[in-house]
Amino acid sequence: MTRFHRTVLLTVVAMLTTILPAESFAFDVVVDGKPMSAIVIADKPLPVVEYAAREFQHHVREASGAELPILRESAAPKDGNRIYLGRCRAADEAGITSEGLSPNAFRGKIDGAGLYIVGRDNWGFSSVDARGVSIGRIQHNGTLFGVYTFLAEKMNVKWLWPGRIGEVIPSARTIRIASWDVTWKPPLRHARLRTHYGPVRFEDGWAKRENMFQFRVDQTAWMLRHRMGNEVSLEYNHAWGNYWNKYGQTRREWFPMMPNGERGLDPIYKNYFPMCISSPSFHEHVIEEWKKRRTAERPWVNGCENDSGGKCICETCRSWDVPAPGDEVSMAKLQEQFDRGEGGWERWMGSLTDRYCRFYLTLQEMARETDPDATVIVLAYENYAKPPVKAKLNRNIVVSLVPGMMYPWTDDGREAFRDQWQGWSDAGASLYLRPNYSLDGHAMPIFYAHKFGEDFAFAFKRGMIATDFDSLTGQYATQGPTLYMKVRMQVDGDVPPQEILDDFYGGFGPASEQIRAYFDHWREVSDAVTHEKLRKAIREELDGDGGGWPEFYKTAPVIFRPNVMRRGSELLAVAERAARDEERTAEKVAFLRHGLTNVEQILETQAAYRGYKKSGEPYEFVAALRRLDRFRAKHEHLWIANMGYLRWSEDRHWDRNLVDVHRAENQALPTKWKFMWDPRDKGVRDEWYADDFNTDAWHEIATTSHWEKQPIGKKWKQKHGRNYDGFAWYRNAFEVERSDDEAKYMLYFGAVDEACTVWINGRKVLVRPFPFEENMNSWMEPFEIDVTDALRFDGINTVAVRVEDNRGGGGIWRSVYIAERR
Template sequence: MGLVALAWCGAAFGRPLTVVKAGEPPALVVLPAQPNEVSRYAAEELVYHIRRATGVTLTVVREGREMPAGGARLYVGDTQAARGAGIDVQQLAREAFAFRAVADGFVIAGSDEGGEALDVSVAAGTLFGVYEWLEEVVQVRWLWPGELGTFVPIHATVVADVPDAIRAPHFVQRQVRGGLTFKSEHPTMGFSPGALEDYAHAQAVYLRRHRMGRAKNLTYRHAFTDWWEKYGAEHPEWFQLVNGKRGPTAPGRSYSMCVSNPEFQHKIVELWRERRAKDGSAASHYLNAVENGIMGLCECDNCRALDGPQPDDFLDYYARTSKMMGSHCVTDRYAKFWLAVQAEARKTDPDVTLVVYNYFNYYYFPSAAITLNDHILVGSYPSSGWYPRSPEENEWFRRQWQGWARTGAKLFSRGNYCLDGYNMPYVYAHQFADEFKFQVSTGMVATDYDALTGQWSTQGPNIYLLMRLQTRPDEDADRLLEEYYGAFGAAAAEVRAYFNYWEAYVVTQREHTSAVFDDMKASRWRSWAKVAHEVFPAASFTPAERLLAAAAAAVKDDAEAAQRVEFLRLGLVQAKLCSRVAGLLTLADPHATPERGAAALAELAAFRHAHEREWIGNFNHSAWIEDASWVWPAAKSNQSN
């Protein structure tokens, strides 16, 4: 994959550099004569955080213009100073950056592309270098979007040793999908349009600060969603055979492909060759063969002949209500399909990499007879295994990952776990971190998590580890959480106890939670609000409220820390309101009526309206879940599980 391992610590350091010190001229930030958007924005971010830390606003100048009097120079981007120091940004790996001491200051210069600095598809090495420097030198931490979530320790003086190093992100791709596409049928329950726009921008800034991006332009999605319309009439044999019929089982339904069909395999490669000839981009080295978002269902003799032996424990850790129940393990047929497509594509490009998912009834690892290779990139996509897990369940999921790693394929995490939890204080931070580190230790090369539901005030530890481990994969989870808690000042111990309470609660309620979801026919990602009152009853909030009251008392003389504690309290208020509404309006209760929950629903809507610009959570995502969970005044087509 052409990965460059990132040595975050232990770099060689040069002479000390004074950036800001009382009585001395502050440093100047120097940009290239014609800076690109990335370096310009990197300078803005540097100035912003130094001002937050010291109260001093650094002056930004461009090379080739008259320099005002100042202290050291902080050269940002592809400056002449960088080139004079031997940094050729064109020779750096995509997204890599260099730190280099020079006679009058130091250089941060990286591999950048033209385009918007906040666009995660744009290489932003210089920006990543600035963030790295801010973390290491100024100890900046980004807890959640917005100013309140940006923790910048106060410094009277900033004196930094200048590292001489070249660094690049650990993973070829770091992606957490933004969760901004969820739309509710009840706009009053979500963001107003202006607030949504501002929230989206604040979240984009936050994601970039955590170095979301990609060193390779991977291209993948469910690849065949429009194929029935395009090719179904002429080539029905390319599509699933179910109950003697080719194609979708009903109009508009998703469908899988007849992956054993050689003509279908050749068509995939033919279309890839056409795109490759047309655009000639680096992305053409990747061939998307991701099946549609459905189980592999084809029952034809040729597909069945490719299947391996059925594992005894194939369905042991799926809910009894899962669509997987009664399914047939088809992993081997998909592995053989990928190899066949790859063999054909290699006639054009020997270095082509096939991007695929393991999914539903081909998530279980292949039989021992299957050998893949490092030019098959598998997105590990479990459709079960929500956190927290039992030890036995956890071991089963690890065995699946290890089984795929043994095939020789490259793996990336494509889990949907982050969709769990609604806006409740559903904390599973340590188990997530353990799994992440296990995957890193067994060869994970990229990430793609779906999706960031943005429940910052109730699920902060989950999200913080999700972000920080992608730039610090070897770091201890508890040490990273101490960074998070430390931003609450004198209330750090109380905030730690608060989230520890919720994590212990979620773990001890694991079996009850699973049973409730089964009994009430609710989805962990779509209709969580059907069961919120059962998983988080009113009594569960009382100990948490006491802990936050103690936290507030501890920081009564620290305005910023007090605001952060209040941020957590508001998230708890919303969760408690939502639990109450769920008990009155849940679709799981045949006696629920809109009238029964009208007053509580109005109180929740008023709360969200009053706090929609404090970013305590993504209100649109919560409202989308509520659409499919509660009884509303008018019947709706999406009131399903």
Template sequence: MEGTRAPGSSALPMKLRFFASILAAVVFPASGATALDLVRDGSPAAVIATADDAPPVVAYAAQELAWHIEKATGARLPVVSESQLHKTSPAVCIHLGDTAAAHAAGIESRLLPPETFVLRSTPAALIIAGGDGLGEPLGTGTPGGTLFGVYEFLERELGVIWAWPGELGTYVPKKPDLAVRDEVDLTLAPPFLQRHVRGGLSFKGKFAELGFTPAAAEAYAREQAVFLRRHRMGKRERISYGHVFPKWWEQYGAEHPEWFQLHNGKRGPAKPGASYSMCVSNPGLHQKLVALWLEQRAKNPPEPGAASYLNACENGVLGLCECDDCLAWDGPRPDDYDDFYAAKSKMKGSRFVTDRYVKYWLAVQAEARRTDPGVVVIAYNYYNYFHAPTPGLKLNANFLIGSYPSGGGFPRSPEKNAWYRRQWLGWRDTGARLFSRGNQCLDGYTMPHIYAHEFSEEFRFMAENGMVATDYDALTGQWAAHGPNIYALMRLHVTPAARTDAILDRYYSVFGPAAALVKEYFTYWENYTRDNRARLEGVFEEINVSRSRNWPVAAHRVHPPECFAPAEAILARAAQAAAGDPEAAARVEFLRAGLSHSRLCARISELLTTADPRSTLARGRTALDELIAFRRAHEREWIANFNHCAWEESTSWVLTDAPRKQ
């Protein structure tokens, strides 16, 4: 798309949020209705108009609309400001954003909640107007109601599918004519107050040659940001959170050691630089958190009518405090607490501390409510306070709790899935609002590790049971290897009620005449992933490394050479089926490149794994050079985020001649 693309509240009724597809069927009349011609016989029949003072996100929406229509029809609709319309006198106009035409149609877009949009037709116009912000168009903190309305229009009327970043991953059906059915009247907002999938762009390995070149990394980041916005990533409330306390020991430890964990008879970290938890029962800690929140609130007050969020997220470590007050806040250890953690997991045998954290959050909220009764406390349930609290212990709707399981990657046994769902329901029953803060998307490395159905079922379960926001960590960018997983993740943020097979069939359709064979290909890998669950779990438990950080240590054991041949044969047949369709053929080659990449990485994992004392750089040097050459040749195709690959590989492979610790 380079050279043709422009630079770059939550209490809606449940029907709007979860049954948008049903609503749309009602408000878009049958095809027999009269039409507004936008393109006729490959020539423009309409213009796109924005307000003279349109914010950047609306200007960007106009360029996105014009580009996709041109890709479909070959005709580029002019984009003009509303004051210039008299010079063109178009028969049909698409008005974007807060225009005079929108006002005349009764749409006051500046009064719409952030990200909400209206699609409405008149006899000679289509109006797309939404709640917009003033920030960067691709910034997920910039409300983009009009932009989201454009994407809704492109999906509904043009059949656009964004399967992966870049032009090859953008499917736009070709048509010489484009007309909009009239009497359109649709008001929608994204289904969650925040939709966030972390981009995975900060991960970089120590060995730069394994990653992108700097120019390719910059281009990849841009294409991924465009892709994420097209899937409506953003937020309509100013939510900010994260681990609060990493620097507190240096700042406050000397004066207030009582705020920090008492563990093995010592306050604070066990050794300099070590992680630590807090003494969450301490009233002084609660008061300090609230004081800091008030300082920040004074500098950056919430917008009128918006909630003020107080971040109370603990550090990324087990709750370890053993002081009498914290222990007194703990409840009885649940019988199933240890049932689904690996034997070597730090969770196995840990103390159940959920109840103390619930009481800590309540105490912080009570302190903050002295100033703002509407304050919303945001926190993670994590590690040994992930398990649901003791029944009867209640929070309220002014808590936003991020469900943050330790582990929990797919595939899982039915019993383990049921256990995770019980924890979600237990938290829901406290009365808190919930968001998904899982790390499952970090799993799989470059291997074809497919779990789209299992993930989708869990996402829908959470959406149907109190999930109001998401924050997934993170995109590893394995677009060719994990395509169905990532597309399901994206699409469920737009249509959370959609069935998994309908979502995946939509993804497979971009492969044209090869769609059925691509489905067969990914079904092979999804079956392989499910059927080899015991192998996967056993290997990683044996070597005791993180699946989200150190997959390359064991990729060759989870995906041995013999597993690739059946998949290669399916893709060879897919290439034959797509031979007469250049665009579909290119997409099949995209998958074939991804599979070659997977196989190369598995081979090098066998030669250079840090789990084998025989590994030396010399042993894998030839294969490593082949991988680096492959990545240079394919780095502009976006088959994978090579920087993320390099980050995992840097701690999983023997990449220097330096002596190794035994």
């Protein structure tokens, strides 16, 4: 059929609409479980288009049982319904192209026997095939986003979390689409939850490596399903990091004037230096660098100050300042504080935002000579985080805003964020949201979906052009609604958050209301927490031993108390009953149950850990940790949690090496040791290591925590006003039972902070310097020594350890064993 004929035919059909039932010219994808369409892609499709075709096929099959064929255009039969994905001859002929679209945008249209989805794509697509790649890269996936838009709008598909269990694909024996004609582009130019930095990339913690890779792949696929993508790069942080080394001598005028009258580094914090941002030759340099280095993916002028507050007190910089309301500005106090050698002296200059805005505008003006649309990307940070007082910016100044908020989300914190955002938006800037709060919560069921949704919607309406969340910790089975809100809002920032939550709960079919009640419980628990309450509970119930986001499981016991956990479990049991008769829903509820079990076991393990730290008796802790590891190994393939992130966090405290020791036959040394300070380093000369040395005059100490934390260390501090650094000696006596003549006997240390020398029965068996083999973490790592030849198996052995500690905590701070190795 020529284009002309089809147009005529369609006109005729259109004239008949009043007398024919609507279905008669609808587009049939599947009828009564039979495929009525073929998916057609170009003969040489882009990888993203092939992937889009497989995704289309998968969802239609899950919904209807029908398998749509995927055909290359030249091989496709000419009759029947065709679903054209990506650029191809038919789409070109129908005039449905990506011309004029921005990256990641698409056109979708039903036209006669063709359903066309054509987007702005590129070759950058690799996320779902390659191992663990994230969507931080610049990939343009317009056609794929078109497929997902179709699936969501026309088939009511939802993706609650990564992987198959999180898919909600309503059954439909017939998929018949009345009409579709849409042009879509992502509302944000960059939408990202980071998956490729630091703690969330940690690899230990997964029992099987292939599970870790598949988790990353499915997680990336999930974000793509929510149409998150990046048109440009936002990798612009801290522009002039190595400048002191490079230009410190030759371009001194670029560096800040210090209160001592010299340009250069702050003598108090040498590593964090800002620039003299009013220096004209510095402006010229920044623009020259931009001209040399700019690319299509990274097109902007980088005006992001180094990781520091502004500090230059030169006359020009100061003349650019406009104090913010409430600022107390005093150069005299600044000078005094600097002279005392105290950091933070720069705060006496007040808010430096207007100074920095003038810098940004100057760069922009200069860059406009090269490119009239030049955009400058900058930070709102430290003492230039407050909105400007006078400066008027424009949409081509892109400001990265890092909210100060972490859990718990309190009214004060939220209000401060909104004020800040509003102020920058009123000044005319474009904004991008760069939060850290996603790192919070460990695996705990903290819930702030509603608050996040409201605040995001607020920001979305006021100048937001991009997001970059640090990071996605992937605790899907406990923080599902909050994570779902985070991905949905990136595209649906103007949808009421309550509707998004309804979508999430609606995915649980007959258990929807029960699941809502379950998460409402965690919402109430989370809403009741304030910073004050938390601090008080940590002080009173945990002896002050809480943790911030990197070790939230230490704080969790005062929020997720036994009664709170029990109530959560009961509510989930109600949902389990409601879901019983529907397999897909039952699976989803079971997924949440595994998440809750993980939490229960983490809390138990942390309790056992605290017990071990008090008593020095590790058995319960080791048993709890083993059980937790077994549980996770069994369920990790369901994607209940990013196990790597949990391990990274838990490894900061939990001594997992104990588990390994306890796999072998072993004998713990007595937990009470003899101890003596050696500030003048005379122990070696006086042979404190000798087998028969008398320790009657020595103190007692345990080897399960640093000496600073024990009575003897506290006493030292009381007397001397500071913690002890230097040499100290530990001694103990023990017997070893030899059960196997062939076995080796290893003296195992959980950790010694920092350096040590070890003697057995007066014989030196180890010298371990710090850092050990250049490993700066060796103070927290276990080691063992083969002491078979030095031991007596028929009497008492003595062990002497000389520790040298020069900063931070010191001493033998984890258990010591004799382990038998066959």
